[in-house]
Amino acid sequence: MFRATVKSLLARKVRLILSGLAVVLGVMFVSGAFVLTDTLGRSFDSLFADAYAEVDVNVAAKPKLELGELEGEQLATPFPASTVETVRAVDGVAEATGVVAADGARLIGSNGKVVTSFGPPQLGGNWTGESDLVRLREGRAPQADDEIVINKGLADAGRVALGDRVGVLTLQPRKDFTIVGIFGYSGDRDSLGGANEVMFTTPVAQQLMLGESDVFSNVVATAADGVSDEQLRDAVAAAVGDGYVVKTGEQLSADAAAGLKEGLSFFNRILLGFAAVALLVGTFLILNTFSIIVAQRTRELALLRAVGASGKQIIGSVVLEAIAVGLIASVFGLAAGIGIGALLAYLFGNLAGGLALAGVGVPASAVIGAFGVGLVITVLAALLPALRAARIPPIAAMQDVATPDRPLTKVTVGGALVTAIGATLLFLGLGGHAGDSTLATILGGVLFTFIGVALLTPLISRPVVAALGTVFSGWVPGKLGRLNSGRNPRRTAITAAALMVGIALVTGITVILDSAKSSISGLAQDSISAELVIAGAQSGPRPPTFDPAVLDEAKAIPGVRLVDGEYGDMALVGGERTWVGASSEPSALVEMFGLTATAGDIGRLGPGQMLISSDAAESRGLSVGSTVPVQLARGDERSYTVTGIYQSTPLFGGVTLPAEAARDFAIPQPIQGYIQLESGVRAADVLPRVEALLTDSPEVSVADRDAFIEQQAGQLDGLLQMIQILLALAIVIAVLGIVNTLALSVLERTRELGLLRAIGLRRSQTMGMITVEAVVISVFGALLGVVVGAGLGAAVVEALRDEGITRLVLPWGQMGVFLGLAAIIGVIAAALPAIRAARINVLGAIAHD
Amino acid sequence: MTATTGQSASAAARASDVWKVYGSGEAQVIALRGVSAEFERGRFTAIMGPSGSGKSTLMHCLAGLDSVTRGTVAIGETTVTGLGDAGLTKLRRDKVGFIFQQFNLLPTLTAKENILLPLSIAGRKPDPAWFDVVIDTVGLRDRLGHRPAQLSGGQQQRVACARALVARPEVIFADEPTGNLDSRSGAEVLNFLRDSVRQHGQTIVMVTHDPTAAAYADRVVFLADGQIVSELIEPTADTVLDTMKKLDTPAEVAG
Secondary structure, eight states: OHHHHHHHHHHTHHHHHHHHHHHHHHHHHHHHHHHHHHHHHHHHHHHHHHHTTTOSEEEEEOOSSOOOSSTTOOOOOOEETHHHHHHHHSTTEEEEEEEOEEEOOEEBOTTSSBOOOSSSOEEEEEOOOOOSSEEEEEEOOOOSTTEEEEEHHHHHHHTOOTTOEEEEESSSSOEEEEEEEEEEEGGGBSSSTTOEEEEEOHHHHIIIIISSSSEESEEEEEEOTTOOHHHHHHHHHHHHOTTEEEEEHHHHHHHHHHHHHHHHHHHHHHHHHHHHHHHHHHHHHHHHHHHHHHHHTHHHHHHHHHTTOOHHHHHHHHHHHHHHHHHHHHHHHHHHHHHHHHHHHHHHHHHTTOOOOOOOOOOHHHHHHHHHHHHHHHHHHHHHHHHHHHTOOGGGGTSOOOOOOOOSHHHHHHHHHHHHHHHHHHHHHHTTOSGGGHHHHHHHHHHHHHHHHHHHHHHHHHHHHHHHHGGGTTSHHHHHHHHHHTTOHHHHHHHHHHHHHHHHHHHHHHHHHHHHHHHHHHHHHHHOOOSEEEEOOOOSSSOOOOOTHHHHHHHTSTTEEEEEEEEEEEEEETTEEEEEEEESOHHHHHHHTTOOEEEEOOSOOOTTEEEEEHHHHHHHTOOTTOEEEEEOSSSOOEEEEEEEEEOOOSSSOSEEEEGGGGGGSSSOSOSEEEEEEOTTOOHHHHHHHHHHHGGGOTTOEEEEHHHHHHHHHHHHHHHHHHHHHHHHHHHHHHHHHHHHHHHHHHHHTHHHHHHHHHTTOOHHHHHHHHHHHHHHHHHHHHHHHHHHHHHHHHHHHHHTGGGTOOOOOOOHHHHHHHHHHHHHHHHHHHHHHHHHHHTOOHHHHHHOO | OOOTTOOOTTEEEEEEEEEEEESOGGGOEEEEEEEEEEEETTOEEEEEOSTTSSHHHHHHHHTTSSOOSEEEEEETTEEOTTOOHHHHHHHHHHHEEEEOSSOOSOTTSOHHHHHHHHHHHHTOOOOHHHHHHHHHHHTOGGGTTOOGGGSOHHHHHHHHHHHHHHTOOSEEEEESTTTTSOHHHHHHHHHHHHHHHHHHOOOEEEEOSOHHHHTTSSEEEEEETTEEEEEEESOOHHHHHHHHHHHHHHHHHHO
16 A cells, blocks of 8 residues: 555656645745744844953943833933942952943934934944954044044945044934044954944033933943852942842843844744745645545546555555655755745845854754644645545446536535634624734634635636636637636635635735725824924834924924924823823914814913823823823923813824923934924925925925825835735745646646547647636636635724724725736746647547546 | 559548558567558548557548658648648648547537537538538437536437538548447447438548448458558448458468
């Protein structure tokens, strides 16, 4: 029996390779994800170990506000310089250095734009001299107040060189400096994991990065001989007291790496999500291949039964084949995954500005994941065909094989049931009835819906395929192709369903994002009345900012009636973490966002006063006259009195403080500016004058209202594109499925093709026939996908109605494109099988048994 | 030995010194050894011979399904030898009809669609009067809307005959058309083929190993070991059987 299995496996290499390919791709994603995260994780470990190698003990002040929301975004908290002395005096300290290090030093490159790091911090600090880690490559240390040294990576990215005069944005607006030195790191690195560093003299660094003189953000201490890091840490902690956090270099490095790894695990989950999609599609493909193979082997299997093989042995034979395919595919998938993981890690390392990779690692999880997933999926998919094979009666060996089409009742009832389960799960998940497992419920709902629809597909396929085929009915090969595609509803259905999954996901996500985009734009159109908006696109954890002086200068432009600058930050309001805004001109705010007061006066904000939205007031139990303690990122806690409550709108809400409060924000500069013009003044006339004011604030630009709304809504486009590219993979696998099904069908119909050729069908007509079959199948799949995807998307949009997504936008154009694309996919998928069919030797085909 | 009907301008198909060799070296098999034969228009010719005599190969070569190693084949005015795929396809479509032993019909099409398939592939309209004649002759009028799976083997073969006839090809090649049928259905099909020759002047070349079937033909050509060894005009089952018996001995000697 085993021999027979191996022989039949070898005899059908090509088909199995095609279906195996789907498993390979899925497994590749799974193992690639693990390899990537492992490699990058270890690279970060070693990066931070290097970065903190010379730190025995680090002292930092306890932050006023536990941010911790974004990894590595811990705000540097200033403490008096006297602490350095305190640390130095501790027994066992060999050396203690006051350090200024804070995120947010943005250098303006030679092209006039801010050099961004796309994630890693943009550190600004004081130059504390060379060390084993940091070495000047050129120049010298900064001595004057307008001198800086920068790391080589930053110099390259900004295309600036030694001696250049450059602008730097910090807590303060643009200041110009001369680059007097360029440094690198041990191991010939230009940057540490892509971080940019600008080093000032100590007083300048204190002022620009911490906002005060004579303060530091850290004290770095080294231990005297014979004192362990831990001993030193405890001694220093005892000396500096409660207000400080004291950690060893090792702890610091572990903490920093852990933060980044959390980000990586998110990335890992995304990749695994796509692996799941690829494998789902792959499952359809394998199921189909094994079904067809079993159907083609009916006689052979019946003969085996006739000579005494048991049903179990037949199942075993098919499953064994599946195991072999799964194993081989897993091996290739794992290898490809290691390659892809290493490649992505390399790209990531380069993007991050030279992250030294710690060698490609293949963690056990990658291997277990690869083989587990590859084998389980293949065997599961082959199980149904195997059961069917076992039911073949021995008599089938003697008869002419004409397997009658089994009725579709069972599969249809099952499909309806599964679809209903999917719909119920979706309803529960989207309706918010599933509590903690909402996401899992929704995903389960989507999965069940897909499988359910796939099961219902055979029933739907007959009328739909017939309708699609009428396009070709005037052309004989077209008609034959159409008839062929309707011939085996199950096969057509599964092949189409594989394509459906990818297209449904893309369509669904497009529906959701387009709806969100349109809803946001609509809201903004309705509720923002400012003619001009100053804003920038956020490219890292920090929002772009501009010089507050611009606000006053803009107000002076003739034709400008109102200008409001918006600040924002996280704060503790009444002990609760909340996003707070600050406004330089509340009256402008009220007018431009169309706010209406429900209590108090919302047109003015004096020191110590705050405005609050009706929702927030209600949830906190506040009314006009209540006082609330507010702790900002800097400074001490202080009380604010509620002086006005306004009706919440979807675009504007929460707590608003006066502009003075923004001085204690982590980013004390405005994030957005709104300009309203006097009536009769054209926005286009004022725009260039505002633009001129922004030359020293290169992170932002000014746009008229429509362009601004477009810009904001357009931020979703990038996300959409990324998802579409990744989901294209699922579609590629589905194309493999169509190729596979067609190739098998051509093989199966060799005699028929021979007959057609014998009675005069030309080669080109033969190819046309196969192509039409493929086009009908793929357009059918795309049609299903578009319908199911639009349905799923609409359901999600409906569920998000309360979140402000009130408009349902169906991307008709794109849906049309998918259908057109499906036709092209059909043509491509048909190419090889069609050529094969056209080349069939007529005589051989007729004699074929 | 050459078939003796003589050189005639009215030949529907002609083979001149046709050799067919498969393989090379030790595995070489010579299927046809210089066969020359003519198949007259409006006659029903049977090709007979024991297994391996080359009778099927001869038919395949005549019909342009297989190439010849040497010699030439012609259908009507057209020289088949040397035609490319496009030419062969056109030839098959316009001048030749086929009836195979089994698997003659497309399962997706109805009987009527199957019958009209060669015409629709060629983009030609059937002659309605002729179509009616053919349908009535094969007696399938009430079965036209059925698919092959709903027809008996004999009915399927009659559909195949109708398909071959409706295009009025120069010549119809039938390869063991009754091989898969019981004797009654077989007789029906053969009667029908003979009638189409007698009444409508169709040319038919049929390969068979069944003497009863061969007896329906106007003439039988016998092949043995790749050569034409004998022929009969106006055969009966008995004369065919006798000739076959005589052939067995020299064939074994030659083998």
